[in-house]
Amino acid sequence: MFKNRVVIAAVITGIVMIIGGCGEYEKLLKGNDFKLKYETAIIKYEAGEYVKAATLFDQVANVYRGTTKADTVKYYQAQSYYGQRDYMMAGHYFAELSATYLNSTYVEEADFMTAYCFYKQSPRPELDQDNTFKTIAAMQMFMVKYPTSERLTECQQIIVEMSDKLVEKSYISARLYFDLGYYKSAILALRNSLMKYPETRYREELMFLILKSSYLLADNSISSKQRERYQSALDEYYSFIGEFPDGPFTREAKRIYESSNKFLADNNNKS
Numbered sequence: 021m022f023k024n025r026v027v028i029a030a031v032i033t034g035i036v037m038i039i040g041g042c043g044e045y046e047k048l049l050k051g052n053d054f055k056l057k058y059e060t061a062i063i064k065y066e067a068g069e070y071v072k073a074a075t076l077f078d079q080v081a082n083v084y085r086g087t088t089k090a091d092t093v094k095y096y097q098a099q100s101y102y103g104q105r106d107y108m109m110a111g112h113y114f115a116e117l118s119a120t121y122l123n124s125t126y127v128e129e130a131d132f133m134t135a136y137c138f139y140k141q142s143p144r145p146e147l148d149q150d151n152t153f154k155t156i157a158a159m160q161m162f163m164v165k166y167p168t169s170e171r172l173t174e175c176q177q178i179i180v181e182m183s184d185k186l187v188e189k190s191y192i193s194a195r196l197y198f199d200l201g202y203y204k205s206a207i208l209a210l211r212n213s214l215m216k217y218p219e220t221r222y223r224e225e226l227m228f229l230i231l232k233s234s235y236l237l238a239d240n241s242i243s244s245k246q247r248e249r250y251q252s253a254l255d256e257y258y259s260f261i262g263e264f265p266d267g268p269f270t271r272e273a274k275r276i277y278e279s280s281n282k283f284l285a286d287n288n289n290k291s
Contacts, residue, residue: 045060045072048060048076049075049076049079054079054080054083054084057076057079057080058076058077058080058084058089058093060076061073061076061077061080061096061100062096064076065077065096065099065100065103068103070100070101070103070104071100071104073096073100073103074097074100074101074104077093077096077097077100078097080093081093081094081097090121091117091120091121091124091125091126092126094113094116094117094120094121094126095117095124095126095129095130097113098110098113098114098116098117098130098133101113102133102137105140107137107138107140107141108137108141110133110137111133111134111137111138111141114130114131114133114134114137115130115134117130118130118131118134128166128169131161131162131165131166132162132169132171132175134158135155135158135159135161135162135175135178136178138151138154138155138158139151139155139159139178139182142155142182142185145185145188145189145192146189146192149185149186149189152182152185152186152189153186155178155179155182156179156182156183159175159178159179159182160175160179162175163175163176186217187217187220187221187222188222190212190213190216190217190220191213191220191222191225191226193209193213194206194209194210194212194213194226194229195210195229197209197210198210198229198232198233201236203233203234203236203237203240204233204237206229206230206233207230207233207234207237210226210229210230210233211230213226214226214227214230224263224264224267224268224269225269227256227259227260227263227264228260228264228269228272228273230256230260231253231256231257231259231260231273231276232272232276234249234252234253234256235250235253235256235276235279235280237249237253238250238252238253238280238283246283246287247283247284247287250280250283250284251280251284253276253280254277254280254281254284257273257276257277257280260273261273261274261277
C-alpha cells in the first residue's frame, strides 16, 4: 500500500513538473526576455526539443541581427528545422546564413547543408526530379568552393546516387510510352534516354525496346506504311544484336527479325 502511494506521488510530481515546465515555456514565449529565450532555445535544441527550439530561435532572430551572435542564431534556427525533418525550411535558413554571414565559421557547413537539404527532398524516381537536379548542382558548387573539404567524398557519392536516380527516371519515363502502346512516342523517348545517358545500366533493355516498338509500330500500321517500318525494325535489330549478341532479349529479338524478314520477303514476292 505504501509503495503504491509512493508511485502515485511520483507520477503526480512528474505531471506537475511537466505542466509547470510547459507553463514556463509558454510564459517565456509571450515575454520580452530575449536573452533568456536565446539561452533556452540552445538548451531545447541540445535536448532534442526541436519544435520548441525553432519557435524560440524564430522569435530572437531579428533581435540578434547585426550582433556577434546573429550567425549562431541562424545556424541553430536552421538546425532546429532540420531536426524536425523540415528540410525545405532548414535549407532556406542554411542558404540565408551562407549568403548573409560570409565570414561566419558556419559558412562551409551551411553550404553543405543547403545542398544536403535538397538531397533529403529528392523523391523516388517516378516523381518530379527538380530537387535531384538542385542537389547535383549544389554539391558540385560546394566541391568547387571547398576543394580541400573533408566532405568531398560524401559529395561525390551523393552526386553519383542522384545521377543514377535521373537515369532511372529517364528509363521509367521512356518505358511508360511503350507500356501504354504509344510505340512512335516510345521510340523517340527511348532514343532520347540513350542519347542523354549512353552508359546507362538499362542500355540493353532500352535498345531492345526500341527494336520491339519499331516492330509493333510496323505490325499495327496501315499497309502503305508497313514495308518501310518493318525495314526500320530490321535496322534496329542489326544495331541491337551487334552490341548485344547474347543476352536475355536475344531470343525474342531473333523472332522479331524472322517475322519482319518474312513480311518483307512475302511483300516483295507480291510486288
